[in-house]
Amino acid sequence: MMEEDEVIESCRIDEKDTRIEVSTRDDISHNQRKQPILEELTTLEKVPDRMPKAAFLICICEFCERFAYWGAVGPFQNYIEFPVPKEKHGQPGVIGAGQQTATTLTLFFQFFCFAIPVLGAIIADQYLGRYKTIIIFSLVYTTGLIILTLTAIPPAIEVKASLPGLIVSMIIIGIGTGGIKTNCITMAADQFPHKDPYVKTLKSGKRVIVDPELTISSMFHWFFFSLSLGSLSPMITTYVEKYHSFWMAFLIPTIMFLISVIIFEIGSKLYIKIPPNNSALLDLFNVFRLAFKHGRNLDNAKPSKFSLDVAKQYKIKWDDKFVDQIRASIKACRVILTYPIYWACYMQVYNNLISQAATMTTNFIPNDMMYNLNPITVMIFTPIADHVL
Template identity: 45%
Template sequence: MSMIEDIELSAERFAEAKVIEQIEDTYENAPTTEELTTLKHISDHIPLPARLIIVCEFCERFAFIGLSGLFQNYIQFPVPGPNDKQSGALGRGQRTATLLTTFFRFLCYLTPIIGAILADQFWGKYKTIFLACVTYMIGLLVLVLSSTPFAIRVGLAFSGLIVAMIILSLGTGGVKSNVSPLMAEQYTRTKPIVKEIRGEKKIIDPKVTVQSMFNWFYWAINLGALSAIVTTNIEKYHSFWLAYLLPMVVFAGSIAVLIVGRHQYIRKVPSGSLIIRACRVITRATQMRWRLGKQDNRRDFLDYAKEDLSPIVHDDNQTVMKSDNNQFVEDLKRALSACRVFAFYPFYWICYNQLVSNMISQAAQMNVGKFVISVEIFKTC
């Protein structure tokens, strides 16, 4: 039996066990109205699968932050001579370095859309994350091999870097869009219960538990981001290939925890991608608008998608959408209206991305005297 088949089979068995567990939860002590307002609300124990996912996220962020902060110097400056202190490898100049680092960041924030569609429409979150991690590891391997002194000397480093960037962006996209939702699914309790702990009654609150889980999740991200302190020093005092090798070794932990906990994770059946459904609604609205022309009773463009819409039926691996299409159109209209707030984001990201491109180039030109601080360590996730 292959690894993927084993994953899918264990998912079915574990889902059945969780249904039984949820039924048993209904017989636990529910708090009264007075107890809800007077007793202390505390977090439940964080499930082991959620803890493993937190470790997975730590390893992924360690790898991503640790390697991406090195790209500007790696691309811009040539291999240093005996008396040179500035680390580098490709010698392509600041313009090319900034272009490629921006290109890499762009891909890393575009591919999560693909990862979300694959998870919701076809594979489910766990399988998507697992395959994305394997892809990620391939990208890391390409990056390490193409940054060795031999690869740089024979001219393979530049093409290897571009290939690695594309593969890494696909990997991180599959992880980014699914890892936090998968962690949230690992906690199944939905209602608070009263429990006596050390002689004192307290309320085990699911909301507090989920909040605690995500606190640990973002702590893992911040701790993983500290990898830039290590990798930038390795870059400066040893080599780029070793600086890239460390994130690769740590990232292996992501795949390890996914395999070790494969019988423990709760995996929901894919129910269909809302992105695909939204595209279908927009397509139908366009067709009906073209066919019917402008109509006064349809105030919004998406209202043209409401006429004679039947529920969208998926194949055997998907479920039928619970809400009717007219309600979905209304929800989509509100969502698109809310997205107007993102119109200001490009201006923010133009400034933010300077941290990993032009500011690093500027730091290389500064006379820092006795105190040498690598600007790369200040980049964030």
């Protein structure tokens, strides 16, 4: 519950307690949206707004992109570790580089895909905007998938082009997904222009308050649901890998990603496109640079430490509040110290446990099917966490 003075400020109630009417470009009926007065904020039920078509299209694109990503990644461990089987239904493989090399490459790929989004965020916020960044990085992504598919066909396998083709495609796909991963979800949030609550009368006659916080929360719920649904694609590609070929297993994600690009472009005229303004990450780096360079010269600063307060004296593109937020974020980020332990265990599902499963009797089930445990768990527990816990 907000404090009373914050409620009054957010509602901008004037001396006569008059409503402020706001018209928005996406209001089809052109009805004026009425902001609630203080009494309505405390008595009326709060509900999320409907999802705009633009946000819905972005969720579909995220489904297709995750389908393509995990559909391609699913067969990687077998593709790298095992050689081409001599028997028709033997253990599927192509490169035959062994478990250690396969695990190393898959770990490198996952790390690279998590590091590049920082670059994608800076390019979108500082230079191109989210829409153009997603389009450009999608073309890069498509190139990587095509290389992966072509170097998995039998003639490429015979000339031993599969391993170099895989490494090149990993780097290109990693760059592509980095520009998309960091911008899709924020662009989906941009499609909700209403930043203040407003009163709405339902068809039943009941009056409610449409809460933007609940709206964004609901959007994130559906976004991650579509993401998790798309992540189930290894259920398809691992079976194709086992019973047909790797190149076909990679071709399916390639086609799916091209569909996502087409869908994203179809919605071009519907999107709210926020122009590039300023990258908070670049400001963050500059604050740290100034703190390391000049922070020890401040009065009362310990010689062995640096002080962020020196950045307040410069205020190049930030204010004192931004510097204070960085300090608070650093304290909050101490939880990240536990992440290496988590990821060291979790990543085994994508490499070593797949190799272990290859030594077991799995009957008709592919040994790399366990990729799907994560998205299935997310799809079960996300609505529970969102609506129950």
